[in-house]
Amino acid sequence: MKGLPLGMDHGSNAVAPLVREPANFQHRTNCDPHADNVGLRAHGPLFRIVGEASAQLGRDYVWQAFGYDVVRKVLGDHENFTTRPRFTHGDSGAHVETQFVGQISTYDPPEHTRLRRMLTPEFTVRRIRAMEPAIQRLIEDRLEMMEAAGPPADLQGLFADPVGAGVLCELLDIPRDDRGEFVRRIRRNVDLGRGLKARAADSAAFNRYLSGLIARQRAEPDEGFLGGLVREHGDNVTDDELKGLCTALVLGGVETVAGMIGFGVLALLGQPDQIPLLFEGPEKADRLVNELVRYLSPVQGPNPRLALKDVVIDGQLIKAGDYVLCSVLMANRDPALTPNPDVVDANRGSVSDVGFGHGIHYCVGAALARAMLRRAYQTLWERFPGLRLAVPVEEVKYRNAFVDCPDRVPVTW
Known part of the structure; x- marks a missing residue:
């Protein structure tokens, strides 16, 4: 060409x-x-x-x-x-x-600045640390289910997808009984292989659920993400804005984290010399997560x-x-x-990559995503130190979606 x-x-x-x-x-x-x-x-x-x-x-x-x-x-x-x-x-x-x-992500200043200032306090280090026990429980529960299902087992379907979705459900305080249907609607909505009419129906159902969730938070705000916004900003943030903020977080987070977990496992199995760095202290583990984000860039x-x-x-x-x-x-x-740049090397010097974006639209949930990924990779290899692919890497299938994500990752141990 x-x-x-x-x-x-x-x-x-x-x-x-x-x-x-x-x-x-x-x-x-x-x-x-x-x-x-x-x-x-x-x-x-x-x-x-x-x-x-x-x-x-x-x-x-x-x-x-x-x-x-x-x-x-x-x-x-x-x-x-x-x-x-x-x-x-x-x-x-x-x-x-x-x-x-x-x-x-579709706003310019000054409207963008106003909404960004509302969101930022919900992603502080203190708030993320408060969520980490729930994140860890979710990761361990899913690994127990994966162990019970295999080997071999589909790491993407049994671990990566539920962890990516589960943490966002925790953030939004989605009731546990609602989470399965909530996540199903999200995934169907971003599946580009489905027709526009079918995706529109799932989008409408998703929006109706968010409307009900916001109404309940308006009436009795809890300690979660939505409750915090309602208590702090009241009528200065509209229901439609709250719905849009939730939609952006969910669509921007669920598949992205799921893709990073699935692709991250593939990348580390391809370069196993990097896996021990997960256990050489927080700084080295965080550097490896950052390097995987640079290397994989699922968005x-x-x-x-x-x-x-x-x-x-x-x-x-x-x-x-x-x-x-x-x-x-x-x-x-x-x-x-x-x-x-085409290898994973957490020992390379500091790199200012654009994996989470750059400028005013830099991902507001980047710190939460990094914490999720670090715990997911560490706990996975602690539990399954002999983890390996159950099929040749060429047979791993991928989704037709807005974000790059494996569809199935068959593993054994």
Whole structure:
């Protein structure tokens, strides 16, 4: 595949290649970027791409950022770029701005700043430490069930998925009797293999449940996440905003943590020399978790960035109205970020990766996610020190969803 040089663009300093989107664009092979994506690196850290992605956004092309420096620049620039979605309106072709109420990943300042300040106190170190005993119980309970089911057993279905969902249910104080159906609706809603009508029905049921949950918290706020927001902010936060905040946390957390656990196990089984670092003290364990987040980057592409004005990045003129897609996975595997980026090495120097994003939209739950992952990996290998895959790694299947996640990870011990 060759880029098609289009010449200079209105004073830009370099040729902007136009590239046809490859068949496996934004896919991966096990833990690694797909070879099609690796091949795109030849076009530089920033290039224009044509295909399904540009069609979905109603553009003749979109910019694709692969380089670490470019991705960090775009994600960190909320003055020149917005995440607020625009949709093409009917036959007119006009682009209409919309808003997913409460979902702060689609907000700009000052509205974003107001909601972010509400959320931040709910993810303090003190709050996370208070949750850790419940997280540990959940992890141990799921490992007992996995042990009873096998070997062999599906680590993804019996451990990774329930832990990712269970911790978010603990955070939102979802009653235990409701959790199975609550999580089922979430997973069905993000399954891109299902039709829009079926996914819309699950989304509607999920929203009805959240409405009831918020009404109960308004009447009798508890000590959980929602209760805290209601007690602290009262009428200054609307029910729709609370619903949007919950939706963003659930959709952004459940599959992401589940994917990180499943992929993390695959990565560590592929590089077993790293496993002992989980037990060499908190600092080394945390560094390994951070390294796995960099290496795996299950959220390959955050929300598209729309240029609000003309801006030059890496010598390329991005025009107002152009979309930029940022590949977190490719940025975190950029040799400009760290030497030998395609291996897991918790002993490498400190790396400022973009696995949890960058700028004002940096993941608010990053510290909670790290704590969950550290405990999940440590407890798993404490219980099953001889853990290994029960099938060749090439036979592991993956989901068709917004977040990269294994579908089944058969293991034995």
